[in-house]
Amino acid sequence: MTLAEKSAKRPTDKSVGKRSPDTRGGPRSPRSRFLRSLPLHVVLIVVGAVMAVPLLYAVLSGFKSTDQLSRNPVGLPDPWVGSNYSGILASTDFWRLVGNSTFIAIATALLVVAVSALAAFSFARFAFRGREVLFTLFTMGLMFPFAVAALPLFLLLRAMGLLDNPLGVILPQAAFGLPMTIIILRGFFRQIPGELEEAATLDGCGPFGFFWRVLLPMARPALGTVSVLAVVTSWNNFFLPLLVFTESTWWTIPIGVQQFQGQYSADTARVFAYLVLAMVPALAFYSVAERQLVGGLTAGATKG
Amino acid sequence: MTSTFPPVEKTGTRTDPPPSPRSAVRGRRRQRTRNWLTAVGFQVPALLLFAALVLLPILFAGYAAFFRWGGFGMPSDYIGGENFTRLFKDPVFLGDLWRCFLLVALSLALQLPFALALAVMLNQRMRGRAVYRMLFFAPYVLSEAITGVLFAMIFAPGDGLADQLLGKVGLEGLGGEWFADPDMVMATLFLVMTWKYFGFHMMLYLAGLQAVPKELTEAALIDGAGPWQRFRNVTLPLLAPTIRISVFLSVIGAIQLFDLVWVITQGGPDHHSETMAVTMFQYGFKRYQVGYASAISVVMFGISLVFALAYQRFVLRRDLEGATTTMRGGVK
Numbered sequence: 109m110t111l112a113e114k115s116a117k118r119p120t121d122k123s124v125g126k127r128s129p130d131t132r133g134g135p136r137s138p139r140s141r142f143l144r145s146l147p148l149h150v151v152l153i154v155v156g157a158v159m160a161v162p163l164l165y166a167v168l169s170g171f172k173s174t175d176q177l178s179r180n181p182v183g184l185p186d187p188w189v190g191s192n193y194s195g196i197l198a199s200t201d202f203w204r205l206v207g208n209s210t211f212i213a214i215a216t217a218l219l220v221v222a223v224s225a226l227a228a229f230s231f232a233r234f235a236f237r238g239r240e241v242l243f244t245l246f247t248m249g250l251m252f253p254f255a256v257a258a259l260p261l262f263l264l265l266r267a268m269g270l271l272d273n274p275l276g277v278i279l280p281q282a283a284f285g286l287p288m289t290i291i292i293l294r295g296f297f298r299q300i301p302g303e304l305e306e307a308a309t310l311d312g313c314g315p316f317g318f319f320w321r322v323l324l325p326m327a328r329p330a331l332g333t334v335s336v337l338a339v340v341t342s343w344n345n346f347f348l349p350l351l352v353f354t355e356s357t358w359w360t361i362p363i364g365v366q367q368f369q370g371q372y373s374a375d376t377a378r379v380f381a382y383l384v385l386a387m388v389p390a391l392a393f394y395s396v397a398e399r400q401l402v403g404g405l406t407a408g409a410t411k412g
Numbered sequence: 413m414t415s416t417f418p419p420v421e422k423t424g425t426r427t428d429p430p431p432s433p434r435s436a437v438r439g440r441r442r443q444r445t446r447n448w449l450t451a452v453g454f455q456v457p458a459l460l461l462f463a464a465l466v467l468l469p470i471l472f473a474g475y476a477a478f479f480r481w482g483g484f485g486m487p488s489d490y491i492g493g494e495n496f497t498r499l500f501k502d503p504v505f506l507g508d509l510w511r512c513f514l515l516v517a518l519s520l521a522l523q524l525p526f527a528l529a530l531a532v533m534l535n536q537r538m539r540g541r542a543v544y545r546m547l548f549f550a551p552y553v554l555s556e557a558i559t560g561v562l563f564a565m566i567f568a569p570g571d572g573l574a575d576q577l578l579g580k581v582g583l584e585g586l587g588g589e590w591f592a593d594p595d596m597v598m599a600t601l602f603l604v605m606t607w608k609y610f611g612f613h614m615m616l617y618l619a620g621l622q623a624v625p626k627e628l629t630e631a632a633l634i635d636g637a638g639p640w641q642r643f644r645n646v647t648l649p650l651l652a653p654t655i656r657i658s659v660f661l662s663v664i665g666a667i668q669l670f671d672l673v674w675v676i677t678q679g680g681p682d683h684h685s686e687t688m689a690v691t692m693f694q695y696g697f698k699r700y701q702v703g704y705a706s707a708i709s710v711v712m713f714g715i716s717l718v719f720a721l722a723y724q725r726f727v728l729r730r731d732l733e734g735a736t737t738t739m740r741g742g743v744k
Contacts, residue, residue, distance in 0.1 A: 253668030
């Protein structure tokens with residue numbers, strides 16, 4: 109490679125160097141590299157600031173009193189007021205929201221991953237009549253916005269008596285999560301060599317035994333990816349809990365945020381503190397599971 | 413890959429030697445039926461869940477759309493296509509269609525190119541790359557409800573951060589009513605959507621860029637191609653499948669946009685930021701015109717279906733084999 113680069117250096121310098129002095133062919137002193145990448149860094153820093161400022165603003169505003177916020181909207185808090193944050197953290201309402209969101213997210217993830225793994229196993233390892241039709245049916249589900257089904261789904265849940273019941277959110281979330289989860293898991297299950305299955309069959313494993321004792325343990329990374337996706341989707345869901353939970357018992361964080369803003373709209377600083385605390389779990393989870401989340405999203409999108 | 417079939421069949425014929433050809437055929441058929449039952453048995457839970465909570469509601473919306481119905485009991489007041497004719501004369505719904513188109517156009521013209529440019533920048537080795545990537549993607553993991561409340565407060569007329577900052581740098585004239593201004597509400601909404609979603613598209617592009625073989629851009633470099641030429645003639649064509657997917661997701665997202673709008677403006681001021689899903693919600697859940705709201709659902713479904721099929725047929729066709737290689741990133 110170095111040889112090729114060396115031999116190519118001269119023509120490159122001549123033909124390209126004149127037109128645009130900042131191509132890679134130029135001299136490689138640290139200073140010129142810094143100068144060359146300067147505009148790049150300026151752009152990235154500006155964009156990064158635009159991304160970060162709303163979040164920082166919310167954090168800082170949470171440390172002001174509402175009075176102070178209207179007098180000094182942009183600067184640092186002076187004095188720092190901790191009572192907004194501590195007040196919310198001391199309230200049982202907030203922790204109930206966190207608990208509800210967590211319970212619903214975990215239940216959704218368990219259900220959708222379990223059911224999808226079975227289906228994906230059958231799609232990946234069996235040849236059976238109707239397989240392609242069935243698979244197409246599931247992939248079609250990927251294209252349809254949830255909003256299309258929202259109204260009749262609500263009527264159905266009402267008829268089944270599942271309003272104000274966590275199952276009323278868990279079951280539909282799992283159902284709408286199936287297509288993506290099945291597609292990702294099927295792709296993974298297909299990569300596992302057929303010899304393994306033959307060996308397991310010879311050792312007396314039935315199809316379910318192979319699935320349970322061989323395939324699932326091997327698929328742990330893929331299962332992690334789809335679980336993380338399911339948790340984040342459920343955690344952020346707003347539309348469905350809005351329809352299903354009319355009483356506050358089962359409200360999740362997104363609903364709670366909207367309600368809190370309506371209730372304390374005059375107390376702006378407190379709403380900011382509430383927003384920040386509501387963001388923390390999602391951002392913390394993201395920082396821990398970044399690889400699974402990003403990997404799952406890109407894989408899901410490109411496979412669908 | 414689908415290996416269960418052959419080996420099982422083989423053992424079947426080996427263990428019981430065929431006494432007569434007819435019973436062998438019957439045995440094999442029984443074996444095949446058993447295999448079919450096993451394979452489909454694994455599908456049953458998923459199928460039940462999907463049929464009951466995804467397919468059934470969509471079908472039922474298609475039925476209810478032909479009735480005048482308040483949502484209680486079964487629909488009985490059949491009115492044929494009246495809901496649909498009313499829908500396509502409803503200025504709010506026609507406005508919804510226009511706003512959906514506007515958001516798609518803005519996304520394609522501004523948001524996706526912006527995401528692509530940043531992906532290209534972050535695709536080279538440099539200091540702080542991981543931090544930028546994480547920061548740009550972070551808003552995507554926040555709930556729409558939280559994002560909505562946050563920006564409703566940032567763009568609060570007068571006291572919000574936006575007006576305050578513009579005042580600080582002497583540009584009060586650029587500030588304004590933001591979400592409360594009928595002429596500005598869509599632009600402001602688009603800003604918020606870009607803040608929230610461009611990181612996702614950037615991540616898709618980054619995954620796609622990682623799959624572009626370095627040898628190709630290096631070869632182009634040796635052939636004397638400048639940076640723009642290398643991007644235009646090597647990187648971009650290889651990235652095309654990813655771009656097509658990202659466009660698709662962007663359009664589907666615009667069709668079903670609800671959370672952000674509902675939290676920030678509820679479609680106001682005076683319907684100027686209403687989307688199809690918001691209109692549907694208003695009629696279905698606030699005014700109890702469930703038949704009419706079902707008609708809106710059906711039209712949304714129709715638009716998604718036509719778009720998805722046309723897109724598959726004409727745009728994604730070329731990608732069906734082998735182009736979606738970015739699977740690597742996720743599942744390993």
